[in-house]
Amino acid sequence: MQTYLIESDQGIDAIERRETAEPEPGPFEVKVRIRAASLNYRDLGVAAGGYLRNDTRPVVPLSDGAGEVVAVGPGVTRWKENDRVSPIFVRDWIDGPASDAKLKSSLGGGVDGVLCEYRVLPEQSLVAIPDGMSFAQAATVPCAAVTAWHALFESGELQAGQTVLLLGTGGVSVFALQLAKAAGARTIITSSSDQKLEQAQSLGADQLVNYKAHPDWHKEVRRLTAGEGVDHVVEVGGPGTLERSIKSAAVAGKIHLIGVLDSPAAKISPMLSVFNLLTIRGIYVGSRTMHEKTLAAMDANAIEPVIDRSFSFDQALEAYRYFAQQKHVGKVVIEF
Numbered sequence: 001m002q003t004y005l006i007e008s009d010q011g012i013d014a015i016e017r018r019e020t021a022e023p024e025p026g027p028f029e030v031k032v033r034i035r036a037a038s039l040n041y042r043d044l045g046v047a048a049g050g051y052l053r054n055d056t057r058p059v060v061p062l063s064d065g066a067g068e069v070v071a072v073g074p075g076v077t078r079w080k081e082n083d084r085v086s087p088i089f090v091r092d093w094i095d096g097p098a099s100d101a102k103l104k105s106s107l108g109g110g111v112d113g114v115l116c117e118y119r120v121l122p123e124q125s126l127v128a129i130p131d132g133m134s135f136a137q138a139a140t141v142p143c144a145a146v147t148a149w150h151a152l153f154e155s156g157e158l159q160a161g162q163t164v165l166l167l168g169t170g171g172v173s174v175f176a177l178q179l180a181k182a183a184g185a186r187t188i189i190t191s192s193s194d195q196k197l198e199q200a201q202s203l204g205a206d207q208l209v210n211y212k213a214h215p216d217w218h219k220e221v222r223r224l225t226a227g228e229g230v231d232h233v234v235e236v237g238g239p240g241t242l243e244r245s246i247k248s249a250a251v252a253g254k255i256h257l258i259g260v261l262d263s264p265a266a267k268i269s270p271m272l273s274v275f276n277l278l279t280i281r282g283i284y285v286g287s288r289t290m291h292e293k294t295l296a297a298m299d300a301n302a303i304e305p306v307i308d309r310s311f312s313f314d315q316a317l318e319a320y321r322y323f324a325q326q327k328h329v330g331k332v333v334i335e336f
């Protein structure tokens with residue numbers, strides 16, 4: 001079978017394509033023919049090396065995929081041939097709290113991922129794809145959508161009528177926008193581009209802030225909330241944006257700390273979070289149970305993932321390069 005492999009820390013250009021033996025399922029394992037995959041910002045970090053718990057080498061890249069069951073090993077009860085399934089991001093995190101050992105089993109970094117024609121996985125580490133969802137759509141969910149779900153609903157306990165701030169129009173932020181709207185929240189989204197903001201508005205964003213035109217965007221956020229601030233910030237920017245996120249939050253607001261897109265070495269003052277009784281909490285993707293709930297919520301609310309562009313398996317490295325330019329809104333997928 002054809003597979004891509006990361007063998008060094010030299011970034012996208014060093015990802016190799018190889019012919020390898022097809023894997024066969026052992027006891028309680030399932031062989032999945034991968035039909036689609038999607039890219040996450042993390043995949044750039046994994047290729048560049050030094051990503052916490054994600055520096056196994058060689059490793060098959062990409063965590064997010066979807067496909068069909070083509071064989072099952074002895075003892076498998078959850079799946080049969082032709083079932084449409086998607087692997088979970090953290091292979092061994094089924095339910096309950098995370099642990100260091102579980103987090104080391106993240107696909108496409110800690111253990112092999114899905115940028116290959118066939119993948120064998122434990123039967124427990126797969127979820128069923130809802131009937132109305134395509135392979136490409138299902139492949140956008142495991143990392144970005146589950147993270148957004150975990151932040152807003154598992155950790156954030158988002159209530160209808162609350163205000164949610166989304167930073168940028170990447171995968172996590174767009175899913176968080178769609179899920180927050182479905183839950184009856186008011187949404188404010190920032191972006192580098194007016195064109196992307198228009199697209200966010202068509203997806204239901206209530207208020208828009210161009211953070212290039214307004215470098216002090218927290219002031220706009222406070223203005224748009226009559227000085228109160230927001231109840232939730234889906235914080236994907238990291239140290240470069242965190243202080244402005246803190247300044248955007250209402251008293252007792254929640255900041256869901258998810259990623260680093262901007263100035264990793266920036267210094268921030270956390271004191272306002274004390275005086276405003278903020279909750280600032282790290283979020284790392286989620287368990288199989290959270291993945292299942294995310295899919296159920298998307299299905300029930302007819303939420304369609306926003307797919308910016310689709311590439312073929314042969315064009316996988318082109319997909320990486322396009323994704324790295326940050327021209328996309330939502331997700332970039334690879335269809336096999």
Ligand SMILES: NC(=O)c1ccc[n+]([C@@H]2O[C@H](COP(=O)([O-])OP(=O)(O)OC[C@H]3O[C@@H](n4cnc5c(N)ncnc54)[C@H](OP(=O)(O)O)[C@@H]3O)[C@@H](O)[C@H]2O)c1
Binds near residue numbers: 039169170190196285
């Ligand atoms: N903790 C977790 O479990 C978890 C899970 C998924 C992702 N993440 C992290 O979350 C972040 C986003 O991931 P993703 O896959 O959604 O990324 P993505 O799709 O690559 O999103 C990139 C977009 O972010 C926006 N952006 C870039 N710099 C920004 C800034 N300074 N302020 C506001 N927006 C900015 C840009 O959109 P505009 O042009 O619209 O501004 C850009 O196109 C990454 O750091 C990723 O590693 C963490």
